[in-house]
Amino acid sequence: xxxxxxxxxxxxxxxxxxxxxxxxxxxxxxxxxxxxxxxxxxxxxxxxxxxxxxxxxxxxxxxxxxxxxxxxxxxxxxxxxxxxxxxxxxxxxxxxxxxxxxxxxxxxxxxxxxxxxxxxxxxxxxxxxxxxxxxxxxxxxxxxxxxxxxxxxxxxxxxxxxxxxxxxxxxxxxxxxxxxxxxxxxxxxxxxxxxxxxxxxxxxxxxxxxxxxxxxxxxxxxxxxxxxxxxxxxxxxxxxxxxxxxxxxxxxxxxxxxxxxxxxxxxxxxxxxxxxxxxxxxxxxxxxxxxxxxxxxxxxxxxxxxxxxxxxxxxxxxxxxxxxxxxxxxxxxxxxxxxxxxxxxxxxxxxxxxxxxxxxxxxxxxxxxxxxxxxxxxxxxxxxxxxxxx
Amino acid sequence: xxxxxxxxxxxxxxxxxxxxxxxxxxxxxxxxxxxxxxxxxxxxxxxxxxxxxxxxxxxxxxxxxxxxxxxxxxxxxxxxxxxxxxxxxxxxxxxxxxxxxxxxxxxxxxxxxxxxxxxxxxxxxxxxxxxxxxxxxxxxxxxxxxxxxxxxxxxxxxxxxxxxxxxxxxxxxxxxxxxxxxxxxxxxxxxxxxxxxxxxxxxxxxxxxxxxx
Numbered sequence: 001x002x003x004x005x006x007x008x009x010x011x012x013x014x015x016x017x018x019x020x021x022x023x024x025x026x027x028x029x030x031x032x033x034x035x036x037x038x039x040x041x042x043x044x045x046x047x048x049x050x051x052x053x054x055x056x057x058x059x060x061x062x063x064x065x066x067x068x069x070x071x072x073x074x075x076x077x078x079x080x081x082x083x084x085x086x087x088x089x090x091x092x093x094x095x096x097x098x099x100x101x102x103x104x105x106x107x108x109x110x111x112x113x114x115x116x117x118x119x120x121x122x123x124x125x126x127x128x129x130x131x132x133x134x135x136x137x138x139x140x141x142x143x144x145x146x147x148x149x150x151x152x153x154x155x156x157x158x159x160x161x162x163x164x165x166x167x168x169x170x171x172x173x174x175x176x177x178x179x180x181x182x183x184x185x186x187x188x189x190x191x192x193x194x195x196x197x198x199x200x201x202x203x204x205x206x207x208x209x210x211x212x213x214x215x216x217x218x219x220x221x222x223x224x225x226x227x228x229x230x231x232x233x234x235x236x237x238x239x240x241x242x243x244x245x246x247x248x249x250x251x252x253x254x255x256x257x258x259x260x261x262x263x264x265x266x267x268x269x270x271x272x273x274x275x276x277x278x279x280x281x282x283x284x285x286x287x288x289x290x291x292x293x294x295x296x297x298x299x300x301x302x303x304x305x306x307x308x309x310x311x312x313x314x315x316x317x318x319x320x321x322x323x324x325x326x327x328x329x330x331x332x333x334x335x336x337x338x339x340x341x342x343x344x345x346x347x348x349x350x351x352x353x354x355x356x357x358x359x360x361x362x363x364x365x366x367x368x369x370x371x372x373x374x375x376x377x378x379x380x381x382x383x384x385x386x387x388x389x390x
Numbered sequence: 391x392x393x394x395x396x397x398x399x400x401x402x403x404x405x406x407x408x409x410x411x412x413x414x415x416x417x418x419x420x421x422x423x424x425x426x427x428x429x430x431x432x433x434x435x436x437x438x439x440x441x442x443x444x445x446x447x448x449x450x451x452x453x454x455x456x457x458x459x460x461x462x463x464x465x466x467x468x469x470x471x472x473x474x475x476x477x478x479x480x481x482x483x484x485x486x487x488x489x490x491x492x493x494x495x496x497x498x499x500x501x502x503x504x505x506x507x508x509x510x511x512x513x514x515x516x517x518x519x520x521x522x523x524x525x526x527x528x529x530x531x532x533x534x535x536x537x538x539x540x541x542x543x544x545x546x547x548x549x550x551x552x553x554x555x556x557x558x559x560x561x562x563x564x565x566x567x568x569x570x571x572x573x574x575x576x577x578x579x580x581x582x583x584x585x586x587x588x589x590x591x592x593x594x595x596x597x598x599x600x601x602x603x
Contacts, residue, residue, distance in 0.1 A: 006595075043479075051500045053510060064559060064560070065559050065560035065561075068560040070569065071544075072570060073569055073570055074576075074578075075544070076466065076572075077579060077584065094486045097484055128520045152413055176600035185537070190546045232453070233533070235455070235506065236453075236455060236532050236534055237455065237533055238454065238455040238456055238457070238532070239534075251454075251505060251506045257509060258427075309588055321487050321489075322431070322490050322513075324429065324502060324513060325458070333456065333457065333467075335457070335502075337457075337459070337500075337502070337513075339461065339489055341465075341487075347465075348461050348462075350457065350459045350461075352457040352502070356537065357457075357537075358457075358536075360534055360536060360537040361534070364533070370585040389560065
């Protein structure tokens with residue numbers, strides 16, 4: 001472990017050393033390459049500065065911050081119910097999933113719990129967010145490796161999921177639907193039957209993608225054995241979600257903590273992969289979409305009746321205290337450390353977003369790889385810019 | 391919950407965390423708080439910040455690094471910026487009151503680490519002295535602390551001794567001030583008062599307190 005820390009400290013020296021060596025030996029000329037902030041392969045405004053020795057990366061440094069919106073500061077001047085409108089925009093492809101841990105943290109401090117029906121609907125919408133988010137990843141993955149077809153399938157089938165989210169919440173991208181104590185509304189009539197149809201379609205989409213991409217020889221050779229992250233390094237950097245499970249760590253916050261949500265009411269598997277390479281990360285995500293469709297199906301079948309709001313005062317004051325709640329979001333562990341002083345709004349909210357940690361490993365993982373692999377490794381780590389910068 | 395000890399009364403698991411820290415750090419473990427079967431908070435002396443991290447990693451088995459950040463406990467002199475900026479500012483009580491596990495300073499660093507095999511997390515805090523706002527860097531303990539410390543450095547002005555590269559992540563290099571400190575004004579609110587305050591007024595015809603359905 002200390003070996004790793006030393007290596008990281010040395011990374012800054014390594015760049016200078018590489019410069020010196022390159023200049024003396026006259027074999028290859030060092031080159032600094034900017035990838036981004038505006039580049040089709042970076043999906044978002046992430047800039048990566050790589051120092052090259054021929055085709056090989058000797059040093060890489062992501063430069064985030066082109067989309068920093070200061071949500072932690074803004075939450076301090078909002079009331080608790082208003083905060084969800086902000087945090088919707090952190091991971092904009094899986095917005096509903098961003099709201100849930102914050103609402104759960106507020107509920108924890110208020111010592112209330114949403115009624116069972118609300119918990120089920122929350123879980124269903126949470127998993128639909130994951131499906132919408134990760135299906136786009138699966139399509140986008142192809143584009144980044146030069147395969148254009150899968151992205152059209154992804155956009156086509158994600159549209160069905162977004163329609164479901166829109167029918168239930170009124171918003172395609174930013175539902176702002178979760179409330180302290182429950183949900184804004186109940187589900188519309190006929191929604192459950194429609195959802196089960198769409199889930200069947202999404203399983204078909206997974207099969208298509210698996211055939212088109214994952215069985216493809218070029219795809220495999222671009223990803224297998226590339227960007228290997230061992231489990232202990234992944235945990236030290238705080239990698240989470242599919243990135244961590246692809247390194248063989250059997251850890252999923254949906255299963256491994258006690259939250260007032262309905263994941264334990266469904267029968268599903270936590271997917272892991274022992275390899276830790278780019279292929280494993282992509283494969284784990286694909287399988288997780290399948291598992292998510294199963295969760296949604298089962299919860300739609302067993303959805304209890306009853307109210308969707310607990311009894312909460314109209315003016316919500318959260319008692320003094322501190323709470324940390326994190327959930328397994330599409331990108332990984334998303335958590336909020338909420339400090340309340342008994343006011344209408346939070347005193348401080350620390351937003352722990354998954355992509356921030358997932359991308360902080362980039363200087364480590366990119367060292368020594370070849371230029372084309374930079375793009376495929378970044379694609380497999382999967383980040384949303386809003387989730388890095390907050 | 392795969393670990394049966396989680397269900398024990400009194401929460402032996404989290405008491406074990408505090409015991410491990412106490413036997414390793416002695417008097418440097420300043421305070422602790424356990425919410426049984428829920429969560430645990432500890433506060434350590436500033437000088438023991440890195441050692442405490444090592445104990446958490448090696449003895450307690452918290453192999454997973456969640457985040458590291460800071461809190462400014464001074465209430466904002468601007469309140470929640472809901473008042474008309476053209477009027478004289480109302481009096482605000484600026485007494486610093488720390489949260490769980492107390493504290494002596496306005497700024498505190500805190501971090502969260504998790505044990506991925508026994509499925510529990512620990513929140514650890516340390517005071518940051520006002521005259522020399524710096525603590526030891528956690529990079530040798532958890533490599534992922536690098537970016538979190540850079541963020542805390544630019545947002546709160548806290549130094550991390552031993553960090554190789556405390557460049558700004560978000561702000562321009564010559565930016566002055568530390569935006570997440572409470573005495574840094576939110577300029578958007580200084581220019582125009584917040585219209586959203588109307589949202590939390592009682593609805594017409596509704597009862598004030600128990601109005602929910």
